[in-house]
Amino acid sequence: MKRRHFIAGTGAISLAGCAALPEPVGTGDLGLVVERASGSLLVVNTSRPAVLGRIEGLGDLSHASMVFSRDGLRGYVFGRDGALTRVNLLTRRVEARVMQAGNSIGGAISQDGRLVAAQNYLPGGVKVFDAATLELLADIPALDSSGKRSRVVGLADLPGHRFIYALFDADAICIVDLSNPKSPQVTRFDGIGRQPYDALVTPNGRHYVAGLFGEDGLAVLDLWDARPQVRRVLAGYGRGQEPLPVFKMPHLRGWAIAGGQAWLPAIGRHEVLVADTEHWAEVGRVAVAGQPVFVMARPDGRQVWVNFALPDYHKVQVIDTRSRRVLHTLEPGRAVLHMEFTPRGESVWVSARDDNRVLVIDTASGRTTASLEAKAPSGIFFTARAARIGL
Numbered sequence: 001m002k003r004r005h006f007i008a009g010t011g012a013i014s015l016a017g018c019a020a021l022p023e024p025v026g027t028g029d030l031g032l033v034v035e036r037a038s039g040s041l042l043v044v045n046t047s048r049p050a051v052l053g054r055i056e057g058l059g060d061l062s063h064a065s066m067v068f069s070r071d072g073l074r075g076y077v078f079g080r081d082g083a084l085t086r087v088n089l090l091t092r093r094v095e096a097r098v099m100q101a102g103n104s105i106g107g108a109i110s111q112d113g114r115l116v117a118a119q120n121y122l123p124g125g126v127k128v129f130d131a132a133t134l135e136l137l138a139d140i141p142a143l144d145s146s147g148k149r150s151r152v153v154g155l156a157d158l159p160g161h162r163f164i165y166a167l168f169d170a171d172a173i174c175i176v177d178l179s180n181p182k183s184p185q186v187t188r189f190d191g192i193g194r195q196p197y198d199a200l201v202t203p204n205g206r207h208y209v210a211g212l213f214g215e216d217g218l219a220v221l222d223l224w225d226a227r228p229q230v231r232r233v234l235a236g237y238g239r240g241q242e243p244l245p246v247f248k249m250p251h252l253r254g255w256a257i258a259g260g261q262a263w264l265p266a267i268g269r270h271e272v273l274v275a276d277t278e279h280w281a282e283v284g285r286v287a288v289a290g291q292p293v294f295v296m297a298r299p300d301g302r303q304v305w306v307n308f309a310l311p312d313y314h315k316v317q318v319i320d321t322r323s324r325r326v327l328h329t330l331e332p333g334r335a336v337l338h339m340e341f342t343p344r345g346e347s348v349w350v351s352a353r354d355d356n357r358v359l360v361i362d363t364a365s366g367r368t369t370a371s372l373e374a375k376a377p378s379g380i381f382f383t384a385r386a387a388r389i390g391l
Contacts, residue, residue, distance in 0.1 A: 027072035030089050030383050031340070033351065033358055036061045037376035041077070042358075043092050046342050046349070046382055049360045049370040053092040059083050064379055065106040067391070069131065070113040072383035076131070078107040084118055086134060089383070096134045100127050108157040108390075115178055117155060117163050124149030126165060128181055137181040144170035145190075154199025154210055154252070156390040158223065166196035166210045173199075173210060173221060173230065192219040192230045200252040201390030202262075202277065211252050213267060220280050233280040234264075234273060243268030244291065248309035251294050253391065258301030258321045265292035265306075272306060274324065286324050289315050294338065298363055299345035303327070305363075307336045307350075316350065318366065328366045332359045340380035351377035 030052075033042040041055040058064075060081035067076050074095070077085045082101035087094055102122035109116050109131065116129045128138040142150040142165075150169035158164055161178040173192050177185040194214025201208055208221040217235035221228050250265035257263075257277060264273045266285075272295055274284040290312030296305050304319040313335050318328040333352025340349045347369065350359045353376050360370035385391045 025090060027089055027383050028343075030072065031349075032066060032075050032077075032087075032089070032381050033349075033374055033377050034061050034064045034338075034379040034381075035375040036064065036353070036378045040375065041075075041087065042372075042374055042377075043089055044358075044372070049349075049372060051372055051374075055087050055092050055094060057094055058085050058087075058097075061378070063105050066379070066381050067107060067109040067116070068381075068383050068386035069109070070386055072386045075381070076107065076109060076116050078104045078118055080104065082120070082122070084116070084129065084134065086131075098129070098134050098136075100129070100136070105153070106155055108155050108163055110157055110161055110163070110178070111159055111389075112161070115161065115181065117157075119152040119155035119165055121151045124151050124169075126152055126155065126163070126176065128163075128178060128184070138178065138184050140176060140184050140186065142167050142170065142174070153197055154208075156199065156201045156208070158201070159205055159389070164199075164201070164208050164221075164223075166192075166199050168195055168197060168213075171195065171214075173208065173219065189221065189228075189230050193217060193232060197249055198252040200255060200257075202257055203255055203389065205389045207277065207280075209252065209262065209264075211250065211264070211267070213246075213249070216267070218264070218280075231280065234275060234282055237266060237273060237282065238269060241269075244270075246309070247291065248293050248313075250292055254294055254296040255388075255391070256295045256297045256304060258297040258304060261321070263295050263297060263304045263319070263321075265295050272304070272319065284324050286319055286326065288317050288319075288326065289329060296339055296341070297321075298341055298348075299343065303363060305339055305348060307339060313337075318363075330361070330366055332361060332368060333357055337378040338380050340382055343382065343384040349380050349382075351380055353377060 029047045039058045043052045059079045063080045082104045085097040101120040107118040116131045125142045126140040150167040155165040173189045175187045193212040196210040197213040199210040210219045216238045220231045262275045272286045290308035306317045316330045334354035338351045358372045
C-alpha cells in the first residue's frame with residue numbers, strides 16, 4: 001500500500017509540475033500580415049483569428065513578399081527598398097537585415113531551407129544568401145542581349161539546389177543550379193515571348209508557367225523533360241479585341257491549379273482563362289467583374305477566388321471549378337490587395353487596405369467571421385507555405 005501511495009504521490013507532483021509550465025506555442029498556426037504604410041508586420045494566429053503582436057522597422061513594404069524557414073519559425077521578407085530581413089515569429093523581432101539591392105520584389109528559399117534568393121529590379125539580377133547568417137553567397141547578373149541589366153521576375157524554388165526565374169527585359173527564362181553556391185550554373189532559354197511579368201511553378205514542381213505582358217499568351221517549361229524546351233500556349237487569346245488599359249499587373253503566384261486545370265488572369269481583359277495542364281490548351285473562359293489581379297485556388301481545388309484592379313478592387317468573386325460559374329460576388333472592403341487561404345481552405349483572409357482591416361471569410365458560405373485591425377494591410381502569408389514548392 002505504501003508503495004502504491006508513493007507512486008500516486010509522485011505522479012501528482014509530476015502532473016502539478018507540468019501544469020505550471022507555460023503552454024507551448026507552435027508555428028503551424030501562425031502567419032504574417034504586411035502593413036505597407038508603416039513598414040511593419042502583424043503576427044497572427046490563423047486557427048483562432050487574432051493579432052498576436054507587431055514587428056516593426058522593416059522599411060518600404062509597398063510590394064513586400066516573404067518565404068518561411070522549414071520549421072515556420074522565421075520569415076524572410078523582401079522589401080521594395082532592396083532590404084532582405086529575417087524575422088522570428090515567436091519572439092516577434094527582427095533577427096537580421098541586409099540592404100542587398102535598390103529595388104527588390106520577391107524571393108524564394110531552397111528545398112533544404114539553407115539558401116535564400118532575392119529577385120531584383122534594380123540593379124537587376126539574383127542574389128543568394130546563407131539562410132542562417134544572411135551572408136552573400138552568389139551574385140548572378142541578369143542581362144539582355146546588349147549586356148544591359150534586366151529586371152528579374154517570377155523567382156521560384158525547384159527540387160534540388162535550384163531556382164528558376166524570368167527576365168522581363170530580356171524575354172528569357174533561367175534555371176540556376178546552386179549545388180556549389182560559389183559557382184552558380186545557369187541554363188538560359190531565350191526568345192520565350194515578350195516581357196514575362198510573373199510566373200508560377202505547378203504544385204508537383206513539373207511546369208514553370210510565365211505570363212507575358214507584351215503579348216497575349218504564356219510560356220511553359222516542362223521541367224521533367226531531359227532537355228526541356230519552352231512552349232508558347234494560349235497565344236492570341238485576345239485576338240480581334242482591343243485590350244483595356246492595365247491598371248495593376250496581374251499575379252500568377254498562388255497556385256491557381258485545380259482539377260487538372262490552370263486558372264489564369266487575362267491581361268487587359270475581364271476574364272479568367274482556363275487551360276488543361278496536360279496539353280496546356282485553352283478549355284474555357286470565365287467572365288468576371290473586372291481585371292483580375294490574383295486568381296487563387298482553394299486548397300481542395302473546388303473554388304477559385306479572384307480579386308481585381310481599379311476601379312473594381314473592392315470586389316472579390318468566387319468561381320465554382322466544376323461549372324465554371326461565378327458563385328458569389330463579395331464586397332469585403334475597400335482596396336482588396338491580397339488573399340490567403342488557411343491550410344485546409346475552410347477560410348480565406350482578405351486584406352482591405354483602405355479600411356485598415358483584414359477580414360476572415362468562410363469559404364463555404366462567403367460570410368465574414370472575423371475582422372482584425374491592421375495599418376494599410378497588403379500581403380498575407382501563412383507558415384503553411386514553408387511546406388510547398390514554388391511559394
